[in-house]
Amino acid sequence: MKTLYLLTEDDSDSLFYEGCAQRVTGEGFTPVCRRMRKGSGIGAVRASLRIALGEVSRMAVGSGAHFLVAMDNDRAPHAQAADALPAEQRTRLSKADFHKTDRHAEILAALKTILGQDRAEWSVPVAVAIPVEMIESWLLLIACGGQAHELPRFARQDSERARRFHHPTPPPPQLKDRRDSVRAEEGFLDKDEWVLHLIFNKLEPVDLAKRSPSFGLFKQWLDSWPRASRVN
Amino acid sequence: MFENEQFPTTCQPKDEIDAAAESPNPARRHQCCRPFSYLCLLSSASCSFPANSRMAQSQPMRTVEFCSLFFFDWSTRHICMIKQIHLENYRSFVDAHVDLAEFTLVLGANGAGKTNFLRAFVDCGAFLIPLLRPSLKAPAKGQPLPKHFNGADRDVTVTFFSGTKSLPCSEYPSQRQPGRGAVELFRLQPERISASETTVPHAFVASDGGGTTQSLESLKNGDQEAMFDAAHRALISYVPEIEKLSFANVQSGQKQMQVRERGIRGPVRADQLSDGTLLIIGLLAIIYQPIKPPVICLEDIDRGMHPRVFEQMVKLMQLIAREQDVQIIATTHNPYLVDCFQDEPEAVVIVEKKDGASTLDTLAQKLEGLDYDNIKAADMPLGNLWFSGFVGGVPEFLHAKRQ
Secondary structure, eight states, X not given: OEEEEEEESSHHHHHHHHHHHHHHHOOOEEEEEEEOOTTOHHHHHHHHHHXXXXXXXXXXXXXXXXXXXXXXXTTOTTOSSTTSOOHHHHTTSOHHHHTOOOHHHHHHHHHHHHHOSOGGGOSSOEEEEOOSSOHHXXXXXXHHOOOGGGSOSSSOTTOHHHHXXXXXXXXOOOHHHHXXXXXXXXXXXXXXXXXXXXXXXXXXXXXXXXHOHHHHHHHHHHHTSOGGGOOO | OOSSXXXXXXXXXXXXXXXXXXXXXXXXXXXXXXXXXXXXXXXXXXXXXXXXXXXXXXXXXXXXXXXXXXXXXXXXXXTTOOOEEEEEEETTEEEEEEEOOSEEEEEEOTTSSHHHHHHHHHHTHHHHHHHHSTTSOOOOEEEEOOBOTTOTTSOOEEEEEETTEEEEEOEEESSOOSSOOSEEEEOOOHHXXXXXXXXXXXXXXXXXXXXXXXXXXXXXXXXXXXXXXXXXXXXXXXXXXXXXXXXXXXXXXEXXXXXXXXXXSSOEEGGGSOHHHHHHHHHHHHHHOSXXXXXXXXXXXXXXXXXXXXXXXXXHHHHHHHHHTOEEEEEOOOHHHHHTTTTOGGGEEEEEEETTEEEEEEHHHHHHTTTGGXXXXXXXXXXXXXXXXXXXXXXXXXXXHHO
């Protein structure tokens, strides 16, 4: 079995991305999980990428190692994916959110620095996942259907950031509020069990890519993996 | 007892000691193992500090009586520090060895074997006495040490190395020696630290923190004010709200710690202090107590402490380990604490469990396989590196779910 080297912000996230890779490529992987500390900034991500890719390159010979890095978009307004916040709404973001840079572009630049400018020449198949705004967006789209741009932007309804963004009206339930209620409605006490259920019973990658541009970008990365390891 | 050769009665020739002591080079002088401190152990004796010793220079009295204890000149211990340990078929270890520093930090996921690693020192502690003090006899052997679950048919051995010497242990000592041993494993309990206690002249801190009041009180009122003042200065520096630590008479012969806090009119009794403050007091009492074990093992050293406090505490402990010839082995789960060892990755031991067996590596060994030299420390401090899993010692969540 091929090795899938995952660099994520949460242990449960790695389960989701591993499942996505399995569903899109049709292959099973042996996971090697590495974590980034949440909120550690792009400098730490670059450092993590350098160390992680060093490890991957050492294991690459004969192991068929693939590399997947994932980071939430968290309202970075200039995200490449079309489901990012539209320009007219960006001014309502907090200063911290407004000044976030495009994470996909930052990670791609870091990857090019480490692996070379020509992606076709990279020694390891790579995928970058930047869910807009966070992994819960994709989970909700898989579970409930709908379009990415219709989803809320914040984690919790009672957060100060959500309140300020929606002022003067009170914010509706946000991504993690909605995730919790959908999971409860579907009868799953365990978050990871629910994620596995969504991936293997409900995820339609092609359909989800149409409804979520950020998932579409991720799928493009997975689709670019060597054809021998991909099933359409 | 000793596998390779008998330990010499002194670790360093006298003329070498004298030459080192007179050397203009401070590092050379530091290597001098002229007697300067005494560890009280088991029977009764009295001791005098040599006139030119550091202890004698800092103490107004040169003769100290230790009732029901005998003294242990462990000035030689600096050279006889435990430099490596090898665990074979012991508890969760099948075959693991690692180098040790004066202050060793032990990392690992829950259940990886950190506590078993510390237990090796405690289980064999009594046998370490002749390793650290060659003129003393080893105690009689007792029951065999506990074996690995899968290794009932194999021998169990814990071997300590000090330079070219080795000390293999396969059994517990025949009976637990009374008083302060060569190794103590501290698991501090705040309520034991704050308890009121009967004062005694030659107190020491017990493994749960009991004896803290006795120990600090005996420093203050037992002609060792300099040591008490040093501990006191450290305390008010780490917990700036505290202005003064003192001892109140609560019953006949019993005292309890109390502190003066900024802005509070009356004294605050120790049992009203926060757990974090009590744990800081407990740790200070351990490292400043006059009767210190040569090897101090500390579980969860940073428990209840602000990251900026334990940064200072680590520096203090490293200094005490170096200056007072104490070996400290401490466990943590805190990445910020690991950051404090940026310049000493060889002093960090990582315990991992692989296929049911605990393994040991130093962080320095783990870093050798990484491209860490090209990383800015600010972007990826050591604690971050450990948390991320790049050097192991992290829990494997979701393993069962993946199956």
